Amino acid sequence: SAVISQKPSRDICQRGTSLTIQCQVDSQVTMMFWYRQQPGQSLTLIATANQGSEATYESGFVIDKFPISRPNLTFSTLTVSNMSPEDSSIYLCSVTSGSSEQYFGPGTRLTVT
Amino acid sequence: AQKVTQAQTEISVVEKEDVTLDCVYETRDTTYYLFWYKQPPSGELVFLIRRNSFDEQNEISGRYSWNFQKSTSSFNFTITASQVVDSAVYFCAIQGAQKLVFGQGTRLTINP
Numbered sequence: 001s002a003v004i005s006q007k008p009s010r011d012i013c014q015r016g017t018s019l020t021i022q023c024q025v026d027s028q029v030t031m032m033f034w035y036r037q038q039p040g041q042s043l044t045l046i047a048t049a050n051q052g053s054e055a056t057y058e059s060g061f062v063i064d065k066f067p068i069s070r071p072n073l074t075f076s077t078l079t080v081s082n083m084s085p086e087d088s089s090i091y092l093c094s095v096t097s098g099s100s101e102q103y104f105g106p107g108t109r110l111t112v113t
Numbered sequence: 114a115q116k117v118t119q120a121q122t123e124i125s126v127v128e129k130e131d132v133t134l135d136c137v138y139e140t141r142d143t144t145y146y147l148f149w150y151k152q153p154p155s156g157e158l159v160f161l162i163r164r165n166s167f168d169e170q171n172e173i174s175g176r177y178s179w180n181f182q183k184s185t186s187s188f189n190f191t192i193t194a195s196q197v198v199d200s201a202v203y204f205c206a207i208q209g210a211q212k213l214v215f216g217q218g219t220r221l222t223i224n225p
Contacts, residue, residue, distance in 0.1 A: 001160070033213075042204065042215045043158075058212075090156055094213075102148070102213055104158035 002027055002095050004105035012111045013083055020079045021108045023093030028073035030096055034066070037090040037107075046091075049076040083112045115140045115207050117216035125222040126195055134190045134219050136205030142166075147181065147188045148206040148213070158204075164188060195223045 003026040013019050023032065032049040047055040047068055055068035070076040080087050093105040116139040126132050138147065149161040162172065164181050172179045176193045192199055200223045205216045 042217045045212060101163050103160055106157045
């Protein structure tokens with residue numbers, strides 16, 4: 001299985017600011033994904049981070065609000081832009097390797113005040 | 114579109130009882146994977162099992178067992194002799210081509 005780390009683990013941010021979350025994997029992986037988990041809710045896929053090209057966003061999520069980078073096969077960032085209290089969530093990075101098993105990072109717990 | 118339904122929002126049992134978490138899915142794909150994840154209070158998502166749609170054999174891992182029935186589109190999870198450490202939110206999920214779709218989760222509380 002892949003070992004995934006995320007930074008920061010948690011943050012408290014002010015409305016209107018932006019936060020960039022980093023996801024680092026200990027091995028090269030095929031696919032990287034970003035999920036959001038709002039308080040008391042299930043996980044929702046934000047986008048698939050593609051290496052060398054633009055991310056593929058799910059319905060309801062846009063690049064201006066959640067820009068994503070993936071410069072190589074082990075690293076990706078998600079930025080939450082112009083934050084509002086509704087963005088308070090846990091943001092999780094996940095990866096798949098050739099076996100199609102999907103593993104998740106420890107998450108970034110974001111609170112927007 | 115794929116969908117996962119976990120009808121039990123919350124379950125509370127006393128330690129050592131057996132408990133079954135239900136999962137019903139919908140998909141038009143002929144090939145898909147079913148997953149169970151555990152999310153303890155600390156928040157991380159722990160992978161428990163992945164099942165291929167062509168493999169309907171039940172699986173047992175220690176106190177955990179899974180019952181996959183394609184005829185009823187169900188993939189239920191049973192914990193035998195539950196322990197306080199089993200308290201968590203459990204998510205069932207389905208994956209077709211790439212995207213993982215989660216159910217709403219079942220919050221399981223094991224009382225001492």
